[in-house]
Amino acid sequence: MWDYTDKVKEHFLNPRNVGEIENADAVGEVGSLACGDALKLFIKLDENKERIVEAKFQTFGCGSAIASSSALTEMIKGKTLDEALGVTNKEIADFLGGLPEEKMHCSVMGQEALEVAIAKYRGGPVPSHDHGHEHEQEGEIVCKCFGLTDGFLKKVISQNRLHTAEQVTHFTKAGGACGGCIPKIKELIAEVLGEQQKQEPKKPERLTNLRKMQLIQEVLENEVRPLLWADGGDLELIDIAGNAVQIAFRKACAGCASSGYTSRFVEQKLRELVADDITVEEVQG
Amino acid sequence: MREIYLDNNATTKVDEVVFEEMRPYFCELYGNPSSMHYFGGQVQKKVDEARQRVAGLIGAQPEEIIFTACGTESDNAAIRSALEVFPNKRHVITTRVEHPAVLTLCRSLSKHGYRVTELNVDSAGRLDMDELRDAVDDNTAIVSIMYANNETGVIFPIEEVGRIVKEKGALLHTDAVQAVGKIPLNMAESTVDMLSLSGHKLHAPKGIGILYVRKGVPFRPFLVGGHQEKSRRAGTENTASIIALGKACELAGQHMGDENSRVKAMRDRLENELLRLIPAARINGGGADRLPNTVSIAFEFVEGELILLYLSELGICASSGSACTSGSLEPSHVLRAMGVPFTCAHGSIRFSLSRFTTDEEIDTVIRELPAIIRRGREMSPFGRELLAK
Known part of the structure; x- marks a missing residue:
């Protein structure tokens, strides 16, 4: 059974704001029966058309989909449209005291429905993730099964700091049906990581060899291995010679087809947090 | 509540009668049935009795019963054994609705040089027998088809499957985990070569299963080591659970x-x-x-x-x-x-x-x-x- 928080349980047992608003100012619909979950969000604005006075939902989905919809409608009431647009899927999940990672796509669905509703109200281009509906698509479709574009996936990867294709599937469903787009998702993760790296300034300090070795060990222990453990994998530091770091993969990472990608990720982390001339090599050890 | x-x-509740039957074999009668002393010997007798009780439920001979750890182990052992016995046959047949214990193994085999046919079912969940007839050939090592489906309860005509399979000299394995104890099975008059059964589906504890292997059917062990189970499944016997399974099978027959x-x-x-x-x-x-x-x-x-x-x-x-x-x-x-x-x-x-x-x-x-x-x-x-x- 899912380890739902009490707040998630409370919200799916007693969901707030279920139903429809007859003269809604904005309506956003995402998902479909075929996808396994769908959300229709209704928004009513005040007389000045500034703040949200009422929000209601209809959701087809599991317990956490109902709870996320309920949370979303509570969170956006009283907000301006711009403020509401600032609500991220992570905040929806946080409002509920967290969601199991496999259920994070439920919170993403809330964020999507809100974006669609507001975009339609404002008459601008409708976000591309309006699966299965006939709206303009922005960007290139990556996941054909669920109709998700590269732009949308990169946004979710970046906001939630996702590192693995499996996490992206948990958050967006992309890659969860036929799996054909998983290599492309991995490329997108690498792109986002690359962009984040550019934005974050590197350490200018000059490192002694000893300090560098310490830092490399710290980063591997604190930043890298916990992420690998989450996927049942692990790595071991074999040697450090100058800027050349040798690692060996363990458990699920050993022999994993995407270990090359993981090496690259480790290298990026070490370059970002220790020194930009580090190279990482996978060895058998 | x-x-x-x-x-x-x-999974099922362990029947209290079954639990009482197994209870002494933890702290009091904890001997190893392989031992040469009376203390292990008395446990050996109870293991033999359990084997007879299990065999009785499915109309088998006691020596055709191999105790395993679970249904999944039995399924893996059966299919891998057939592939070892027939190293030149590189074809396996199963169904699209099989339990993951069989389906995941077969899909993994298909990545290691085996041809795997997954038979379709119709909208009522019935097996396509014509497709089976077309699929089975001289290259087929084993056909593994469940006796009854865990999700829908649909029962497959295993004996009819067996007649088709035998014509081509392949082995027939059936995962009968859901069927045993719910419907009568009789291996004495069956075309089944190997059959998997799981204890926790019939009011015995989790962690015990059996693989039935018909006398005369060639078999290679999945776990090797000691000589337990006539060297067909190494590892010290899970005596308490074996005794429990025996009792559970006896009760299943009565109910x-x-x-x-x-x-x-x-x-x-x-x-x-x-x-x-x-x-x-x-x-x-x-x-x-x-x-x-x-x-x-x-x-x-x-x-x-x-x-x-x-x-x-x-x-x-x-x-x-x-x-x-x-x-x-x-x-x-x-x-x-x-x-x-x-x-x-x-x-x-x-x-x-x-x-x-x-x-x-x-x-x-x-x-x-x-x-x-x-x-x-x-x-x-x-x-x-x-x-x-």
Whole structure:
């Protein structure tokens, strides 16, 4: 059974704001029966058309989909449209005291429905993730099964700091049906990581060899291995010679087809947090 | 809150009589049956008795029974043995609706040079026998087809399968984990070469199973080491659980009539009442021969996990045909293979009864479920017309 928080349980047992608003100012619909979950969000604005006075939902989905919809409608009431647009899927999940990672796509669905509703109200281009509906698509479709574009996936990867294709599937469903787009998702993760790296300034300090070795060990222990453990994998530091770091993969990472990608990720982390001339090599050890 | 346990195809309560039977074999009679002293010898006698009891339930000879750790181990052992016995045969046949214990293994074999045929089923979950006839050839090492499906309870005509398979000299294995104890099986008059059985599906503890291997059928062990189980399955015997399984099989034999009369009547009543009270519902596999204890019922426009969570709040334990985990929001592989329409595949619930199920428990489900389905549909953006009716 899912380890739902009490707040998630409370919200799916007693969901707030279920139903429809007859003269809604904005309506956003995402998902479909075929996808396994769908959300229709209704928004009513005040007389000045500034703040949200009422929000209601209809959701087809599991317990956490109902709870996320309920949370979303509570969170956006009283907000301006711009403020509401600032609500991220992570905040929806946080409002509920967290969601199991496999259920994070439920919170993403809330964020999507809100974006669609507001975009339609404002008459601008409708976000591309309006699966299965006939709206303009922005960007290139990556996941054909669920109709998700590269732009949308990169946004979710970046906001939630996702590192693995499996996490992206948990958050967006992309890659969860036929799996054909998983290599492309991995490329997108690498792109986002690359962009984040550019934005974050590197350490200018000059490192002694000893300090560098310490830092490399710290980063591997604190930043890298916990992420690998989450996927049942692990790595071991074999040697450090100058800027050349040798690692060996363990458990699920050993022999994993995407270990090359993981090496690259480790290298990026070490370059970002220790020194930009580090190279990482996978060895058998 | 007392639980109403209607998930017996997932696992069952250990019968208290079974538990009493196994209890002395932990702290008092803990000897190793392989030992040369009286203390181990007395346990050996009880293990032999258990073997006879298990054999009795399925009409087998005691020496045809190999104790294993679970149904999954038995399935793996059977299929891998056949491939070792026939190193030149590189073809395996199974079905699309098989349990993951078989299906995952077969899909892994297909990446290691084996040709794997997954047979289709029709909309009622029935096997396509013509497809089997066409698929099996001289290169087929083993055909592994479940006796009855865990999700829908649909029973496959294993003896008919066996006649087709034998013509081409392949081995027939059947995962009978869901069938044993619910319907009569008789290996003495069967074409089955190997059969898997799991203790925890018939009121024995988890962690014990058997593989039946017909006398004369070549076999290579999955676990090698000591000489236990006549060197067919190494590892110290799980004596207490083996003794428990023996008792559970004896009791299953005694209760077989009850299972096919009283339990079946409760299942039929549950099914008919839910269909009568809830619009837009259908039975998955309703047109096929089914186990007496299982019903898989699909409700349109409402999601399965939500139904389970609301039932769970009332203490009612069932299971859904779909696992709503991220991308695999797709309905179960069984329902997909049957072509259940996606409007209701996501809303499929399985109730599986046992001899411990009571009429009052069934009454509670019949009383509570219609409101739960209605509530779920009221929240859904689909099927509003359905409610308006």
